[in-house]
Amino acid sequence: MNGNFKYWNPTKLYFGENSLNYLADELKNYGPVVMLSYGGGSIKRNGIYDAVIDILKKAGKTIIEDAGVMPNPTVEKLYEGARMARENNVDLILAVGGGSTIDYAKGVSTSAWCEEDPWQKYYLRGEEATCKVIPVGSILTMVGTGSEMNGGSVITNHAEGLKVGKVFGPYAFPKFTILNPTFTYTVPxxxxxxxxxxxxxxxxxxxxxxxxxxxxxxxxxxxxxxxxxxxxxxxxxxxxxxxxxxxxxxxxxxxxxxxxxxxxxxxxxxxxxxxxxxxxxxxxxxxxxxxxxxxxxxxxxxxxxxxxxxxxxxxxxxxxxxxxxxxxxxxxxxxxxxxxxxxxxxxxxxxxxxxxxxxxxxxxxxxxxxxxxxxxxxxxxxxxxxxx
Amino acid sequence: MNGNFKYWNPTKLYFGENSLNYLADELKNYGPVVMLSYGGGSIKRNGIYDAVIDILKKAGKTIIEDAGVMPNPTVEKLYEGARMARENNVDLILAVGGGSTIDYAKGVSTSAWCEEDPWQKYYLRGEEATCKVIPVGSILTMVGTGSEMNGGSVITNHAEGLKVGKVFGPYAFPKFTILNPTFTYTVPxxxxxxxxxxxxxxxxxxxxxxxxxxxxxxxxxxxxxxxxxxxxxxxxxxxxxxxxxxxxxxxxxxxxxxxxxxxxxxxxxxxxxxxxxxxxxxxxxxxxxxxxxxxxxxxxxxxxxxxxxxxxxxxxxxxxxxxxxxxxxxxxxxxxxxxxxxxxxxxxxxxxxxxxxxxxxxxxxxxxxxxxxxxxxxxxxxxxxxxx
The missing domain is CATH 1.20.1090.10 (Dehydroquinate synthase-like - alpha domain)
Known part of the structure; x- marks a missing residue:
């Protein structure tokens, strides 16, 4: 073991076939406005979207729909999501999808209340957030990136020809993640x-x-x-x-x-x-x-x-x-x-x-x-x- | 992976030869009264005691000395420590030692404000704490038990001929642990x-x-x-x-x-x-x-x-x-x-x-x-x- 280091990973993991059952309890820890971030139609086809909406409604949450997170989330989508989160005074960003969606949610969570250009501040200069950070929860539907329990956030800027990964500190890790292996069955x-x-x-x-x-x-x-x-x-x-x-x-x-x-x-x-x-x-x-x-x-x-x-x-x-x-x-x-x-x-x-x-x-x-x-x-x- | 389960381990680990340097920063997160729990004279002989006292004093803390935690902590010592922590309105229990000391500190942290007999409630009936729990930090000087990053707490009741391990939930895990391998060099x-x-x-x-x-x-x-x-x-x-x-x-x-x-x-x-x-x-x-x-x-x-x-x-x-x-x-x-x-x-x-x-x-x-x-x-x- 070389050098001196700090290990701190506060993300709660709920694992198993019935792990979505834990969502209702987790939602009690957050305010009334939930931004639901997801990609295309896959979670609508396999029923996960309906199940999550049902739980959110039963919990009495106001749902802000944020669809269309693309496989390689763009800086333009990040700006749009950040504005939507700020304008709706979002209390929790619930990312439902693969690593791209969770990466994007972390970007939005740290950008919504950021006074500077987040692309410049986080992704190019590598700085940490100094503004209020909106909590993120995640429901993983595609396995690979590890974004569900870390601070990684990869954003693509096509105009600049750059795809940049920022690693935020534990303050921006998902607060909780639901890992249901059956949710990954329909991935192509x-x-x-x-x-x-x-x-x-x-x-x-x-x-x-x-x-x-x-x-x-x-x-x-x-x-x-x-x-x-x-x-x-x-x-x-x-x-x-x-x-x-x-x-x-x-x-x-x-x-x-x-x-x-x-x-x-x-x-x-x-x-x-x-x-x-x-x-x-x-x-x-x-x-x-x-x-x-x-x-x-x-x-x-x-x-x-x-x-x-x-x-x-x-x-x-x-x-x-x-x-x-x-x-x-x-x-x-x-x-x-x-x-x-x-x-x-x-x-x-x-x-x-x-x-x-x-x-x-x-x-x-x-x-x-x-x-x-x-x-x-x-x-x-x-x-x-x-x-x- | 069988069944449905929750993984959540919020303990912060500071690892390395210079990891004691992180203590001063951690102390800022807690109130003024620190109960210092440790065993016999070994931490006095090897200099760790002096180093910790120095950091606590520089941080302006009031130090409540709680020496004499034995290798197999007894229920009598637990009662005594709990009374001391309550009477001094302790804000943080800093356990310096091996697993026994940290096990004991967790027992004290959950027992100080417990209205019932903690031996009965936690160790025999296996219940969770329902009272205020005092935060615990630990500085590990002997390796083995894993107590530095879990909820385990083994207490011995000689009168009843029982040595019982209670596993508390994450609320009673050490908030932070300092792991300095050189602190273990003088263990026999x-x-x-x-x-x-x-x-x-x-x-x-x-x-x-x-x-x-x-x-x-x-x-x-x-x-x-x-x-x-x-x-x-x-x-x-x-x-x-x-x-x-x-x-x-x-x-x-x-x-x-x-x-x-x-x-x-x-x-x-x-x-x-x-x-x-x-x-x-x-x-x-x-x-x-x-x-x-x-x-x-x-x-x-x-x-x-x-x-x-x-x-x-x-x-x-x-x-x-x-x-x-x-x-x-x-x-x-x-x-x-x-x-x-x-x-x-x-x-x-x-x-x-x-x-x-x-x-x-x-x-x-x-x-x-x-x-x-x-x-x-x-x-x-x-x-x-x-x-x-």
Whole structure:
């Protein structure tokens, strides 16, 4: 465990098939005006919308409808939601959806009463909120981002060609989150497996750094093994409750700040993937999947001991008579085989990236220093080309 | 993940060599009267007492000294502390010590303003607090119990021959805990390794139940592997910061409610060990160690698949050409070898138990139903005899 750090995660989690039953009790903790933020029609088709509206009405709440949160929430939508929350003096923002909806709700919660431009203040300058912050509750319907128990909020500014993730402190974490695995059954397969890879990538971004003997890395290995096993079940049978519930729980713990405690983290795959997303609007998890293998091969030598450990502890690769590099390569091969098995996108061209777009994507990529290797713009271009 | 459950752990953790620096800021959140609860002279000898007093004085706090919390806090001490806290209108109880001191502080925090007898209400009837609860902060100096991030509070009533653990809800968790691995350096070797086994036992009590494919069990396996590795370093060099910090972090996560989410738990080793403790006043972790091997052999057949998994995933036992029972036995042999290596007590007679005491210890043992086998009184006697 390196350095001095603070762990504080006050989000309450309600988990299980009947976890929506807890909503009525939670609503008692908040004032009368609830802004209901959600995306498109999926929660109307699968009945979740009606169930939530029913509970809100029975609780006597005034409901402010805030539909149309898009998969990559835009800064324009953020401005609109913030104005709506302020004008209606909202007491609670209830986000019903996947990570995008919850990310957006956190942005609205901190922007509604903010005197400055929130895009500039939070997302570009990385500052913390200094105004009143509206509490957020969430009901998760798509698994992957971990937004349900952290301060992450990714917003896209198409005009500036930027997709930026701000990490707010615990004051902006959802106050409560309802995790019902059956609510994820109707997510289309493409989005479901994108979420699975998003989870794996979150763990790897925090695991693939440092060479010490940190407890946190053992927890990460456990979560990866559980994810691999349950994802193999879920791709064949998306309604396997045990598999979907394990994956939902893994996703939350993969990115609720635990795995970054006492260690450095990388996040360069997310930087490249988010740049791809800003230029293509492709599904987040798929942008990560498409660039991961090229990136990991690129940093393999720099982080060789950890890649060897990854191969042995997560994939069960035996080491007898092999060089460290061979073992590490076999670990990456096992990762790639699993990615093919669950069906994620392995090539950027499938996401609409063209050769001509590569320099601009590289320009939009933030270069981070926490991992085994700090990339140059030229190396990002190389990785993008190899990922085509 | 079985059933519906709630996870909420609002304790703030400050971790690291300089984590005491955070205390001054935390004190600003509480009123002027601080009750300082601690045990014997060890924190005076190693300088922690002076450092804490200095911070409290600089913060302008009125300090109520509450020394003499014993390793197994008694109900008489609890009554005395509760009266002191009430009479001085204490705003914060700052527990400095190991799990016993923090367990005791939680008891005082919920008892000070309780109109009923707290021993009856909380420990015997298992009720929740309905009175004002005084906030508790903790500074951990001995690792093992996990009390720093949970609601556990074990109190001993010698007159009744009972040592009872009450688990309070999150309202009684420490509001903050300071985890400085260097504060554990001066713990005597015997207490240190007793703590190591206490951690292992906490994980096993939650791991050795159910046969499903629960994510939580993978996290448990990661924590056990980290503990095994770091404990081997720490017994040789107690001042190895990396090892002691990993163990401190593992201990907290072993019993902060995460590992029991979505599964049943056993806790029968604790029931037997606590009964031994009530009759001998022996060190908690050693009572667990002395009865564990007999207990696990006793339940091996009932929980065979999990014991096989334990052998393979935690101890790396290979299974080729072996029966499940052989693999499971080899796992237990590996566990016992590790116990010998770190130096825990493996026989009850070393803790002062005599053959004559066995029936009374069995009478004090609560028989729980969550594990692979529900014991009878006769089986407890058998296990106690085998543990001699």
């Amino acid at each position: 397969q493409y989005q479901m497996v994108a979420g699975f890879y998003d989870i794996m990538c979150h763990i790897l971004e925090q695991y693939l750094s440092d060479d010490d003997d940190n407890t946190t890395d053992y927890i990460a290995e456990g979560l990866m093994q559980s994810l691999i096993r349950s994802s193999r079940v879920a791709v064949k049978n998306p309604r396997d409750y045990e598999a979907r519930s394990n994956i939902m729980w893994t996703a939350t713990w993969a990115l609720n700040t635990l795995l970054k405690m006492g260690k450095s983290t990388d996040w360069e795959v997310h930087m490249i993937g988010q740049a791809v997303g800003a230029h293509t609007n492709a599904t987040h998890g798929m942008t990560l999947a498409a660039v991961s293998m090229a990136y990991y091969h690129h940093i393999l030598d720099a982080g060789l001991p950890k890649f060897v450990r990854f191969a042995q502890n997560v994939w069960g690769i035996h080491g007898e008579g092999k060089s460290d590099r061979q073992i590490a390569e076999e670990g990456l091969q096992a990762l790639e085989a699993w990615m093919r098995e669950i069906g994620v996108v392995l090539h950027l061209k499938e996401l609409g990236v063209t050769d001509e777009m590569i320099p601009a994507i590289a320009d939009s990529t933030f270069l981070l220093t926490g991992g085994y290797k700090t990339l140059t713009r030229e190396e990002v271009i190389e990785i993008l080309k190899e990922s085509m | 070797q015997y207490q240190m390794v007793a703590g190591f086994y206490d951690i292992m036992c906490h994980i096993l009590e939650q791991y050795l139940s159910d046969d499903d494919d629960n994510t939580t069990d993978y996290i448990a396996e990661g924590l056990m592997q980290s503990l095994i590795r770091s404990s081997r370093v720490a017994v040789k060099n107690p001042r190895d910061y990396e090892a002691r910090s990993n163990i401190m972090w593992t201990a907290t996560w072993a019993l902060n409610t995460l590992l029991k989410m979505g599964k049943s738990t056993d806790w029968e080793v604790h029931m037997i060990g606590q009964a031994v403790g009530a009759h001998t006043n022996a060190t908690h972790g050693m009572t667990l160690a002395a009865v564990s091997m007999a207990y696990y052999h006793h339940i091996l057949d009932a929980g065979l698949p999990k014991f096989v998994r334990f052998a393979q995933n935690v101890w790396g036992i290979h299974g080729e050409g072996k029966s499940d029972r052989q693999i499971a036995e080899e796992g237990l042999q590996a566990l016992e070898a590790w116990m010998r290596e770190i130096g825990v007590v493996l026989h009850l007679k070393e803790l002062g138990v005599t053959d004559e005491m066995i029936p009374a210890i069995a009478d004090s043992t609560f028989l729980l139903t969550g594990g692979y086998k529900t014991l009878t009184r006769e089986e407890v006697i058998e296990i106690l005899k085998e543990s001699m």
